[in-house]
Amino acid sequence: MNVAVITGGSRGIGAHTALECARRGMGVILTYHQNPTAAEAVVERIASGGGKALALPLDVGDAKAFPAFAATVREVLHTVWNQDSLAGLVNNAGYGSFNLIESVEEAQFDGLFNVHLKGPFFLTQRLLPLLARGASIVNLTSATTRAAFPGVAPYAAFKGGLEVLTRYMAKEFGERGIRVNAVSPGPIHTELGGGLTPDFEAQLAAQTALGRVGEPGEVAKVIAMLLSDDASWINAQSIDVSGGYII
Template sequence: MSINANAATTAAATSTRIALITGANRGIGRATAMRLARDGFDVIVTYRSHREEAEEVVREIGQLGRRAVALPLDVSRVAGFGAFVDGVHDVLRETWHREAFDVLINNGGVQVAQPTLQATPEAFDQLVDVHFKGVFFLTQQLVPLIANPGAIVNISSGTARFYVPERAIYSAVKGAVEVLSRYLATELGPRGITVNVIAPGAVATDFSGGMLRSSEQLQKHIASLTPLGRFGVADDVAGAIAALVSEGNRFVTGQRIEVSGGVHL
């Protein structure tokens, strides 16, 4: 079942740009949904759990004069993607009277921190399923519903470039997403679909149990390593994503853009 909020006034369905954002009930996904709504997008929000958070995002987007629909999705369960795609198709028809959306943002994720030499197959499988296998096959199934020209943004991590303890599996699968993104950029280029990667640095969200957000000592340490002198917040990443998918940014594709304040340059 979807959660649907129709704004009192919206642009005509044919001119409205629609973004689908996975894991948009909190953190970077939520900030991106709100930023794109402020920029004139309507949004399809997905959530794995915490339905009430998704409902709140939908409500707040409606208050901005945009339309939002929330759909449940577990990005680790490839077997459920067919039903999810059918659901997306249904809400596009019911809410926007359209057959396609414009922007896909693969954001949903999970963190498991383990030392490399003690890492378990269970942790490996979980991180691969969520961050690579899920991204690969969800994108594969959603591409037919992306309008021409459109945009895909995949979320990687600064740790695909620099070392952070206990992040070997997570960083490796994010590196795989970066390679996949270059392949997709090449293969989808003829349709005018851009594919880029945003790689956040240390961002204070619920991710990793909210470790950065709750530790003043860690905040000071990150700030000391960063040329811009602070740690990141979700709105920093949302702003970068919004810039990538803006109407005026049609000729950037296959790129990795790190949003980290310049940490570890």
């Protein structure tokens, strides 16, 4: 069974990705930061459908925790799946923060940087020895990297950095046949940044060609596809999954 690590898998796009991957026959190691109950609920849903999943705690903003996490992943691969490698990694964990540049505090800046750029960089580095030849990595970026929206400058800047990092990962990991792509969601019904108010949702829908805000499951299907052999010749790409947001 192919096994993938999905960070931030207790809710939103991460949870739906875990469920979709399991539906397609993959084993799932999902991570959570502050909500073990929600993470276990995802694991139970996967188990009830005949799949196999495990939830592990991880603060993606704390790179010092990555060596111990990688050791745990190696251990559960052996004990739960009787194998020694990963087929996929989804760098999804994140959070939103809304402040104009003039009011962003250094601690807020550093927090977003640690989770959205530094974390994926060093977590991927740490898990790289566990990734099998031909594995797939998917980095979650954002439509805010191409459509500027006041109040999210640090978040968008680090997501933009992750988009560039995606191409460099693809270049450097290509010798091992590891594909690396980015998925860039537009407005989605998630809890990121506190969720969407009705007025804000209507505004976003009006800026989207399909006239609505997307659902987490619609992004999850694209991520799961990129992890599969269906995407065997897709590499170093940033795929916009936004229903035509600001085109």
